[in-house]
Amino acid sequence: MKFKKRIYRLVEKGSHGKKINLIFDYVIMSLIVLSITSIILESIKEISSDFKIFLEWFDIFSVAVFSIEYLMRLYVSNQTHPASNKFKSVLKFVFSMNGLIDLFAILPFYLPLLIKIDLRFLRTLRLIRFLRILKINRYTKSLNLIWAVLKDKKSELAVTGFVTxxxxxxxxxxxxNVEGEKQPDAFPNILAAFWWAVATLTTVGYGDVYPITGIGKFVSGIMALMGIGVVALPTGIIGSGFMDRLRDDKKCPHCGKKID
Amino acid sequence: MKFKKRIYRLVEKGSHGKKINLIFDYVIMSLIVLSITSIILESIKEISSDFKIFLEWFDIFSVAVFSIEYLMRLYVSNQTHPASNKFKSVLKFVFSMNGLIDLFAILPFYLPLLIKIDLRFLRTLRLIRFLRILKINRYTKSLNLIWAVLKDKKSELAVTGFVTxxxxxxxxxxxxNVEGEKQPDAFPNILAAFWWAVATLTTVGYGDVYPITGIGKFVSGIMALMGIGVVALPTGIIGSGFMDRLRDDKKCPHCGKKID
Amino acid sequence: MKFKKRIYRLVEKGSHGKKINLIFDYVIMSLIVLSITSIILESIKEISSDFKIFLEWFDIFSVAVFSIEYLMRLYVSNQTHPASNKFKSVLKFVFSMNGLIDLFAILPFYLPLLIKIDLRFLRTLRLIRFLRILKINRYTKSLNLIWAVLKDKKSELAVTGFVTxxxxxxxxxxxxNVEGEKQPDAFPNILAAFWWAVATLTTVGYGDVYPITGIGKFVSGIMALMGIGVVALPTGIIGSGFMDRLRDDKKCPHCGKKID
Amino acid sequence: MKFKKRIYRLVEKGSHGKKINLIFDYVIMSLIVLSITSIILESIKEISSDFKIFLEWFDIFSVAVFSIEYLMRLYVSNQTHPASNKFKSVLKFVFSMNGLIDLFAILPFYLPLLIKIDLRFLRTLRLIRFLRILKINRYTKSLNLIWAVLKDKKSELAVTGFVTxxxxxxxxxxxxNVEGEKQPDAFPNILAAFWWAVATLTTVGYGDVYPITGIGKFVSGIMALMGIGVVALPTGIIGSGFMDRLRDDKKCPHCGKKID
Incomplete structure (x- = not known):
């Protein structure tokens, strides 16, 4: 039981006191960074050919560590995800958001041993774990503020998104209908036209697809100008959300009363 | 009369109570989504060739439903658009915004039977009907807020638009004048130069038209930098509009009364 | 004297009462729109060849009207631009902002009669006169508000511009230094690199010039990300400027006191 | 000692009174502008070939002036950077931000005399010195305000940056993983894909790299739409920061005391 408590303290960020917990956290974080870096290096042929064996061994090592950590989390799941019995706790953890991310981050290594499928890109899910860094330090408050603002304005942002x-x-x-006949390669169907619409409204404008007819250019120009509104609306909404939050917290330092 | 009242309740969103009304709404909404999807699929040659007959029959079916709905609306027009006599009510509905959208959404099917003209793209007008979804649920308040802000700032936004x-x-x-002689293909006339101007000021920058002379690049650079202002001004206006609306719920710090 | 007063009332927007003044204004405005349209049509070869004579005659006609208007303004300059003597008034008007715009808008027609120079593009200056529309109607207040906000924040915007x-x-x-050797055509000198810098920082990204080396792409990426700040800063500044202005005007409708 | 004091007054902007200090400042500023201009001209082959000798001599002259200024600053370092002994003061100045910028701005001239290395682009660091202009005039307050806002919102902006x-x-x-096989030239490795990601998220969209597969276009579209959020979030944060600063000058409506 005492051993389990230690494991619990280790994998969950609850107890900040012990030095070993801090070391554990930094080791895991460093391993994530290194593991992401190794995946990037692996993709660069010029580099990966020289370090192939090293990168492969490092991959095995990092998966081993992540697997042990996953097992430890499974072990303490009845404390992190309390349920009526042990098995339900395990299931609760496995199908929790964090549990699924942890699982998918190591799964790509084991699956090819069983079935022939390339899911290596799922390893990038390790990145999401990185967001936890934000949760354990002084940025928590800022992250919560941003999240709260987005939640406050959820409805307005959804409407803007829907209209967009x-x-x-x-x-x-x-x-x-306008360009399809003139440019059958660029606008073969409506999905292709949708790709053009996104590139134009967001003002990305790669230049792989653009109108050549007069009406097409007219529609495109209107869309590009509307793109300004598509940026202005959410920005205004989010900006007013931040202002609103700030006002809610403000108290007069002299008399202590809330200032509207 | 009782039958008419039921039709009225069915097609107009006034009475929420009855379950049948809710079902009617969801059927219409689903039909719009399916109908839009079928138009998209129709445009993709690889798919449409296989499902040609099915897609055609679905088109006939959906137009039939929309036509019946249109007739029902015509039937109850004296209640939705009261006028001195029945005929005026019908006209009032037919030429109302909603009436025209409903008409144009089914017209493309009937017209080619009479005259040879391809107006099928008008079917996309069905999409506009989709905005009604927003009117019938919890997003109404947000949509109204956004609309109110845009109306509050109508004048400022119009001025910004005019200066733009x-x-x-x-x-x-x-x-x-600067590029026309050097690039007769890219800048054959002022309208073509206008196309460049929109693409630059909105920072879309497809790359199909761009200056090659020194002065041209200078003008283009100035325009691109002004594009920042063209985004910043409406964003600031809209942002302050949202702030203003939020403040409207407040109380005067002097007398404590609510400020409208 | 009475005649001069009438001219004065005609050309200057001071007296709104008389119907003739309103007609005069609308005639001038219409002529500007038509004149701009005719310049655009003139540039489109397919059209201009058919209407060449008509467009030329219209040009002569519009210049005649603008010239008469200019002479009338000269005539009443001692009232619009009071000075110690008539000649100084005339000079004061001619070199005033409005006077210069009016002059440059008709000059391109007369100059080629004397010297061989093509200044026809100066005719576009007539457009600036169009801004006066904003001054004579209900948009005045909005234009003044936008102008006031930009003036309030002049200093912050200037600093942002300087840093940019x-x-x-x-x-x-x-x-x-990074791309010059690898792409001598795209980056022949620092001015060419400046063209790239503007296109990247404003996120226009035509695609005529882009880095191909690793370091170049790194620098370009940093610039593109900084482009977000270059948009965010002025937008935030302008937004707060609008808020500030709105707050200044607000009084409690119940007790009449100013609300900070 | 008196001589040293004068040097101190000359190179440091502390004493505004004396006319000679003002002249010194303007000479240095002009020299920076001219020096930057000369570097630009040097890069334009068409121009530099004609003025080669003049530009070279001007370079020697400007470096001479900057070197003398640097020596003067070294000389008065015990006053600008007080330390326990003279040598420590010198080191403190040399390794201060300003000291390093000044050094790197003249170093590119001397180094090639010793070792064969082309660091001429470091001369652009002279530009940074230009920021001092902002410190010595009426823009100080605005610069400080912008800086203060960015510092206030440091944490929120960092979180946004991290998530980005x-x-x-x-x-x-x-x-x-999606485009790598189809476009081995455009997406040879993850770093290349990162270049695409930056160009898309910032909506630059050069058009040198873009997806061609269906899934790739879908991911790209999502990224482009997220780019709106990536602009909207910092803009909203900065905007609320400016508002917050402006409000700081206000008084509590309850007790009337100033709120810091």
């Missing part, structure tokens, strides 16, 4: 979606569909329907 | 338009015309006049 | 300029120069120096 | 970084890495991992 309608706009994108509408524009791609028009564009397909 | 002048800027676009001015820049395209200069660019045509 | 330094950033552009700095980035183009680095880019010239 | 995770997003970029995540997207480039996915994109490499």
């Amino acid at each position: 979606l309608l706009l994108l569909i509408f524009a791609s329907f028009i564009m397909y | 338009l002048l800027l676009l015309i001015f820049a395209s006049f200069i660019m045509y | 300029l330094l950033l552009l120069i700095f980035a183009s120096f680095i880019m010239y | 970084l995770l997003l970029l890495i995540f997207a480039s991992f996915i994109m490499y």
Whole structure:
């Protein structure tokens, strides 16, 4: 029981006191960074050919550590995810957000041993674990503030998103009818026109697809100008959300009363 | 009369109580989504060839439903659009915003039977009907807020838009004179230069048209930098509009009364 | 004297009462729109060849009207621009902002009669006169508000602009050294690199010039990310400026006291 | 001692009174502008070939002036950077931010005399010195305000930046797996995909790299739409920061005391 408590303290960030917990955290974080770096290096042929064996061994090592950590979390799941019995706790952890991320981050290594499938890109899920860094330090408050603002304005942002979606569909329907015949390669169907619509409304404008007819250019220009609104609306909404939050917290330092 | 009242309740969102009304709404909404999806699939040659007959039949079916709904709306128009006599009510509905959208959404099916014209892209107008979803649920408040802010700031946004338009015309006049001779294909006339101006000021920058002369690049650079202002101004206006609306719920610090 | 007063009332927007003044204004405004349209049409070869004579005659006609208007303004300059003597008034008007714009808008027609020079693009200056529309109607207040906000924040915006300029120069120096040898055509000198810097920082990204080396892409990425700040800073500044202005005007409708 | 005091007054902006200090400042500033201009001209082959000797002599002259100034600053370092002994003061100045910038701005001239290395682009560091202009005039307050806002919101901006970084890495991992095989030239490795991710998220969109597969376009579209959020979040944060600063000048409505 005492051993379990130690494991619990180790894998969960609850107890900050012990030095060993801090070391454990930094080791895991460093391993994530190194593991991501190794995946990037692996993709660069010029480098990976020289360090192939080293990178492979490092991959095995990091998966081993992540697997042990996963087992430890499974072991203490009845404390982190209390349920009526041990098995339910394990299930609760395995299918929790964190549990799934941890599982998917190591799964790509084991699966090819069983079935022939390349899921290595799932390893990038380790990155998400990195967000936990934000949770354990002084940035927590800021992250919570941003999250709270986005939640406050959820409804307004959703409406803006929905109208943007309608706009994108509408524009791609028009564009397909206008440019489809003149540029069968660039606008073969409405999905292709949708790709153009996104690139235009967000003002990315790769330049792989663009209108050549007069009406097409007119529609495209309208869309590009609307893109300004598509940026301005959420920015204004989020900005007012931050202002609102700040105002909520403010108290007069002299008389202690809340200032509206 | 009782039958008419039921039809009225069915097609107009006034009475939420009855379960049948809710079902009717969801059927119509689903049909719109399916109908839009079928138009998209129809445009993808690889898919449409296999499902050609199915897609055609679905089109006939959906138009039939929308037509019946349109007739029902016509039938109850004297209640939704009260006028001195029945005929005026019908006209009032037919030429109302909603009436026109409903008409144009089904017209593309019937017209080719009479005259040879391809207006199928008008079917996308069904999408606009989708905005009604927003009107019938919890997003109404957010949609109204956004709309109210845009209306509050209508005048400022119009001025910004007008100055932007002048800027676009001015820049395209200069660019045509500067680049027209060097790049007769890219800048054949002022309208083509206007296309460049929109792409630059909105920072889309497809890359199909860009200056090659020194002065042209200078003008283009100025325009691109002004593009920042063209984004910053409406964003600031809209942001302050949202702040203003939020403050409206507040009380005067002097007398404590609510400020409208 | 009475005649002069009438001219004065006609050309200057001081007296709104008389119907003739309103007609005069609308005639001038319409002529500006038509004149700009005719310049655009003139540039489109397919159209201009058919209407060449008509467009030329219209040009003569519009210049005639603008010239008469200019002479009328000269005539009443001692009232619009009071000075110690008539000649000084005339000079004061001619070299005033409005006077110069009016002059440059008609000059391109007369100059080629004397010297061989093509200044026709100066005709676009007529557009600036269009801004006066904003001054004579209900948009005045909005235009003044936007102007006041920009003036309030002049200093902050200037600092942002200056830092942006330094950033552009700095980035183009680095880019010239990094990419200059590899892409002598795209980055022949620092001015060319400056063109790239503007296109990147404003996120226009035409795609005519982009880095191909590793370091170049790194610098370009940093610049593109900084572009977000270059948009965010002025937007935030302008947004707070609008808020500030709105707050200044607000009084409690119940007790009449100013609300900070 | 008196001589040293004068040097101190000359190189440091502490004493505004004397006219000679002002002249000294303007000479240095002008020299920086001219020196930057000469570096730009040097890079333009068409121009530099004609003025080669003049530009070289000007370079020697400006470095001479900057070197003398640097020596003067070294000389008065015990006053600007007080330490226990003279040598420590000198070191303190040399390794101070300003000291390093001044050194690197003249070093590129001397180093090639010793070792064969081209560091001429370091001369651009002279530009940074230009920021001092902002410190000596009426823009100080605005610069301080902007700086203060960025510092106030440091934590929120850092979190936004961190999440953006995770997003970029995540997207480039996915994109490499999705497009890597179809476009081995555009997406040879994850670093190349990262270049695409930055260009897309910041909406620069050069058009040198873009997805061609369906999934790739889908991911790219999501990224481009997220780019809106990546602009909206910092803009909202900075905007609320400016508002917050402005409000700081206010008084509590309850007790009337100033709120810091």
